[in-house]
Amino acid sequence: MPDRALIEQLDRAIDALLAGAQTPPADSELSPLIEIARGLRDLPEEGFKARLGTELQRTASMPTSSTIASAAIHTVTPFIYVPDGDGLIEFMKHTFHAEEVNRHPHRPGGGFVATVKIGDTGLIVMADESARGRESLTTLHVYVKDCDAVYQRSLDAGATSMGEPRDTTYGERAGFVQDPAGNHWYIATHLGPAPALESVWTVTPFVHHVNVRKYIEFLERAMGAVQLALHEHSGRVVYAAVRIGDAVLEMGQRESQLKSSLYMLVDDVDAAYDRAVAAGAISIAPPADQPVGLRMAVLKDPFGYQWIAAKQLSELEGDL
Amino acid sequence: MNQEHNERLLVEAAQRDPSRFADLYEQNFYRVFAYVARRVGNRHQTEDLTADVFREALAGIQKFEWRGLPFATWLLGIASRVVADHWKRAGRESGNPAPDSDSAAAQEIERSAMLFQLVDRLPEAQFRVIHMRFVEEKSIREIARELGRSEGAVKQLQLRAIENLRTQMEGAHA
Numbered sequence: 307m308p309d310r311a312l313i314e315q316l317d318r319a320i321d322a323l324l325a326g327a328q329t330p331p332a333d334s335e336l337s338p339l340i341e342i343a344r345g346l347r348d349l350p351e352e353g354f355k356a357r358l359g360t361e362l363q364r365t366a367s368m369p370t371s372s373t374i375a376s377a378a379i380h381t382v383t384p385f386i387y388v389p390d391g392d393g394l395i396e397f398m399k400h401t402f403h404a405e406e407v408n409r410h411p412h413r414p415g416g417g418f419v420a421t422v423k424i425g426d427t428g429l430i431v432m433a434d435e436s437a438r439g440r441e442s443l444t445t446l447h448v449y450v451k452d453c454d455a456v457y458q459r460s461l462d463a464g465a466t467s468m469g470e471p472r473d474t475t476y477g478e479r480a481g482f483v484q485d486p487a488g489n490h491w492y493i494a495t496h497l498g499p500a501p502a503l504e505s506v507w508t509v510t511p512f513v514h515h516v517n518v519r520k521y522i523e524f525l526e527r528a529m530g531a532v533q534l535a536l537h538e539h540s541g542r543v544v545y546a547a548v549r550i551g552d553a554v555l556e557m558g559q560r561e562s563q564l565k566s567s568l569y570m571l572v573d574d575v576d577a578a579y580d581r582a583v584a585a586g587a588i589s590i591a592p593p594a595d596q597p598v599g600l601r602m603a604v605l606k607d608p609f610g611y612q613w614i615a616a617k618q619l620s621e622l623e624g625d626l
Numbered sequence: 627m628n629q630e631h632n633e634r635l636l637v638e639a640a641q642r643d644p645s646r647f648a649d650l651y652e653q654n655f656y657r658v659f660a661y662v663a664r665r666v667g668n669r670h671q672t673e674d675l676t677a678d679v680f681r682e683a684l685a686g687i688q689k690f691e692w693r694g695l696p697f698a699t700w701l702l703g704i705a706s707r708v709v710a711d712h713w714k715r716a717g718r719e720s721g722n723p724a725p726d727s728d729s730a731a732a733q734e735i736e737r738s739a740m741l742f743q744l745v746d747r748l749p750e751a752q753f754r755v756i757h758m759r760f761v762e763e764k765s766i767r768e769i770a771r772e773l774g775r776s777e778g779a780v781k782q783l784q785l786r787a788i789e790n791l792r793t794q795m796e797g798a799h800a
Contacts, residue, residue, distance in 0.1 A: 313781045316788065317766060324763055342792050345741045346760040348663035355655050358677050362651055362684055366644035532652050537750060551645060573643040
């Protein structure tokens with residue numbers, strides 16, 4: 307039970323500290339608390355660390371991203387696998403004014419892999435009739451200027467509403483829809499000038515898991531993720547975010563309905579694969595050079611999400 | 627030994643691919659900030675100079691060579707020069723002499739860095755009160771109004787947060 311006198315004495319001492327005055331004499335219980343308070347005067351402003359980190363990351367990524375054909379592909383990119391890729395891409399074009407950057411055949415006789423860009427973010431869409439029944443669908447958080455207008459366009463393009471746009475308590479107005487292929491989209495607009503996270507791109511993948519803390523621990527070990535935010539309400543994690551490379555992955559605590567895949571650009575596919583396996587990921591396909599111009603490995607994490615670790619072959623060829 | 631090995635891997639990764647600098651930044655941000663803050667004493671200037679240190683470190687990461695010293699020593703070397711340049715400029719502009727920047731103990735820097743890290747892990751309500759009180763320098767009354775709580779509740783959160791930090795600092799140094 308907190309001692310009322312201690313509460314008041316500490317507060318008076320903090321007033322004095324902040325005013326640059328001498329702190330009043332303190333007993334052995336109060337003194338160490340005043341020492342902590344003294345140290346807190348130099349605390350950095352909230353958000354400064356993330357802002358500077360983002361600036362450095364963008365500077366650092368500049369030369370490499372220019373060598374990658376699809377410059378909008380960030381370290382972690384949503385990878386969507388559906389039977390009707392054309393339908394999905396049309397939906398994205400109509401709703402988000404997406405641009406199809408490139409398209410390559412997936413295999414002789416059918417299917418394709420396309421990069422689609424929404425704002426500053428690339429998404430990979432792999433389409434094949436054989437995907438039917440084993441689709442890889444994703445939840446995506448999209449920032450737009452006017453979420454009401456985009457929400458309406460999504461309905462016009464065939465989406466189903468999962469929640470009309472409304473102001474949230476976490477600084478954005480957002481609507482929630484399911485596209486015709488089954489992906490979930492949070493369509494959001496920032497309320498006020500400051501984004502909740504400085505480092506998010508236009509589109510950020512969002513994953514769900516019943517134990518977010520455990521998942522973050524795994525991502526830290528397996529992929530070098532760095533926790534950016536974690537908000538709890540009544541002992542439950544309502545929102546968390548990690549940074550992996552130059553990308554942000556957001557998460558919430560509930561059972562996942564979508565079996566999502568994430569494409570991860572790495573410097574060294576074999577090292578990334580070994581690290582993820584050591585942390586508990588299951589190997590689906592070990593690292594191998596692919597005819598599509600990549601060295602690639604496929605893993606499933608212990609929480610059901612699939613990761614495709616890849617490096618552009620053009621860079622590999624430069625090394626050879 | 628193991629820590630040194632890990633750090634070496636991180637530095638080598640960043641030298642091969644500068645986008646991997648992020649890990650080194652994460653590990654050293656609070657240390658550099660604490661070092662600069664102790665010598666500058668103004669949050670705004672501390673932020674500017676901390677940013678300069680990391681920009682310089684990122685630009686010069688290829689020049690870093692392992693000589694048995696931790697990466698932080700190299701970073702704090704850059705910080706020392708950036709701060710000295712700042713005081714040189716300030717001295718010329720304002721006529722104030724540069725403070726004696728060598729007297730601050732390395733241990734104090736480590737303590738501050740750890741304290742800042744621990745603040746990040748405080749429960750949301752305590753975190754908010756600490757930031758509003760110490761960074762935004764708001765009064766208990768202003769904080770109570772903004773958070774929709776009583777002044778007594780805010781003071782209690784303030785005490786709990788600081789007790790929390792003290793316990794964890796002691797645990798870390800035990």
